[in-house]
Amino acid sequence: MINLNHISKSFHLGRPNEVIALQDINLHIMQSEFVILLGSNGSGKSTLLNLIAGNIFPTNGEVSIAGINVSKLPEYRRSKWIARVFQNPLQGTAPDLSIIENFRLAALRTSQKKLKIGLNADFIKEVGERIETLGLGLENKLNQAMGSLSGGQRQALSLLMAVMADIKVLLLDEPAAALDPRSAEIVLNTADKLIKDYKITAVMVTHNLKDAHLFGSRIVQLHNGKILRDINKEDKQILTHADMYEWFI
């Protein structure tokens, strides 16, 4: 689904403060794989996520999504395949608009925004049913402003919004880092469920080893801009916490 071929990324190229963020990365992510990107600060995992999203472009190499070379496509032109959930719950939603309006926007991701009323009874019913599956009791508050919800509720809704339109790839940038443990658990369980239900290919950046152990079907550890470890599904199942802690010592 996502192919990264010989990707390198340098910032401030050719200047004394040149930083090599990624060096010759080759990563092939299969359809409906849930990849956890691990790594210490500065290891290049956020850069890698941004390269897939299209915020930044590789210095060398090729990025392809669903068989299409997207190396030169800007973020908004990749949005028909990719949805993204940010660390900051405020970034992915419009606070003054109601929950249902936010969902309408999300549903329009891959289509033209026309001058017709799309927020009709059918749509409200459909969204209500989807929100009910979260089990947060938000299905009765569809007309409430998004800004009046807690960070965890907003993050869980942003996940659900991400899958409103028919996306292929979900990028999660430390989605639970700004949340309390209980909200974090809700958000990550929601993400896990949606990824499985909708057979989405997902990449999640995290610092949390416990989450990395619990979720995902594959772990990729980055170190100094290179892939240090790549643990596949079978090996991940026999992996213990203790093994993982040793990677960072």
Next chain:
Amino acid sequence: MDFYLTALLQGLCLSGIALGIYISMKIFNIPDITTDGSYTLGGAVSGILLSSQLPGGLVFPLVVLAGALSGMCTGLIHTKLKINPLLSGILVMTGLYSINLSIMGRSNIPLLNYVTVFNRFHFVDNLNQNSLLILLVIVVLLILLIGYILKSDYGITMRATGNSENMVRALGANTDRIKVVGLAFANALTATSGFLMTQFQGFADINMGIGIVIVGLGSVIIAETFINWMGISSIWISLILVCLGAIIFQLVLAFTLSMGINPTLLKLMTALFVLFIVSLPQLNLRRRTI
């Protein structure tokens, strides 16, 4: 009584500006000073075309187009050249002064002997009441149109653009284009006000737009006070309150004039009145915290 009825009619004429400012200011978070120019532009185009005896049904679309074009200029300067929206508006407004003067060819065009929207239709005999009916119909149509647009898929995208631009961009929408369209829409509404006011007062004047942005701003702020106070989230009620704001604004001005205040001081009174409304939430807050 007629005095206040005239104020009410003026308020209805100025509802277009209030709705336009509501869109630029509340929805896009852009303080749009183009208003001063586009209002006069609406008046100038109406004045010159109506006095050439063109039918109002043809003049109105041209007024809307002219207003939309001026808003587009501001929008393009702001989004493409990355110039502060306030400055973009001031630039366009300044340029429009010369354009308006060129369109009119002189500083004032009287319309008293020509067919206008107010003497074209006769529902009741009383002239003022007839105007009231006509204006009410027009304002209701405006509210219905804007309400529909804001509730449509494009409208939701517009509202989100002013609220969380990052999100809209991540959703694959071109926010620059949405802003240009929004400003065009807002200024088309402002020009509509110019169109109505010119016919209502019976002349177009090159100076009719000076300081008019404050009228729109004041109306929106009055409306906002009610919206916050009553916790309103419905778009329809918000739009009605914005038009009511424009009417209240004119009624208050009429009241101050009726108290015998020198008309020379009218703009000063306007500014002080807006200052009063703007500071109202702050004053309230202080009293509550003590």
